[in-house]
Amino acid sequence: MKEIEYEYIEEDLSNKSSLLLQYNPIYQKVPVLVHNGRPIIESVVILQYIDETWKHNPIFPDDPYEKAETLFWAKFGDDKLLASLWSAFIKQGKEKEEAITEAVENIKIIEGLLNGKNFFGGEKIGFLDFCLGWICNLVSVLDDITGLKTIDEEQFPLLSAWMKNFSTSPITKDTWPPRDRLVSRLLYVRDAVLSTDAS
Structure with missing residues (x-):
């Protein structure tokens, strides 16, 4: 870009x-x-x-308030959304169910940010789109591994449309990591975490 x-x-x-x-x-x-x-x-x-x-x-908004708000949501993506999705991936039993519920609530919040917009930055890709871009790849990989469907098109139409728009944009479409390597890396990390928890 x-x-x-x-x-x-x-x-x-x-x-x-x-x-x-x-x-x-x-x-x-x-x-x-x-x-x-x-x-x-x-x-x-x-x-x-x-x-x-x-x-x-x-890629940043000009307005200082909008800039601060963008940084806030980028932090939310890392600290809350990613953390809850990761917990849903590695936890077991009741803890897993609680993590899934939290992840869905966080996804609803992110979905609300897209109301009336194609991208988080408006009509073109901006800072927050790049910060949350991991959703496009990581969520589908985690879903494939766990058998879950975290971001359902019917439940989250705006986020689903954004994922498609962002991941197929000429700016991003050739930059995704190889899916098979991402799957094997996530499985390796999950197994390491589970074996540590067990001991």
Whole structure:
């Protein structure tokens, strides 16, 4: 969208490179953007840095209140929505049912943000669309693994339409990670969490 040239480096998180450990020694995870030799860490921070550094084709709203509100919903996506979906994926029994209920309530809140809009940013893709873009890929993978149908088109028509619009946009359609690798990674992490909980 910004039409910036960049080099993409794939990272094997089961065998972290010295480069990753050098640029992100605290969290030791991706993504990391390195610009002018300096690392910028965490997705939301990276997006904000990109938008403020390369000002053409802005993705943030101009209005300070709208900008603050966008950051709030990005945090909600990470802290509440993603956390509840992950709990529904790894929990068992009654805890799983409670996590599913919480996830559905959080999805309803996100659905409400799209009222009358094609994208969270309005008629074009914006900052919050990128922050919540993981929904398009991750939710369907989690559903396939668990047999659930978390975002049903009938129950969540606006979010379903957004998922289709965002994932098939020329800006995003060629950037999704390979599905089979995502499935195997999620199963690996879930099994590791379950075996830790069992011991």
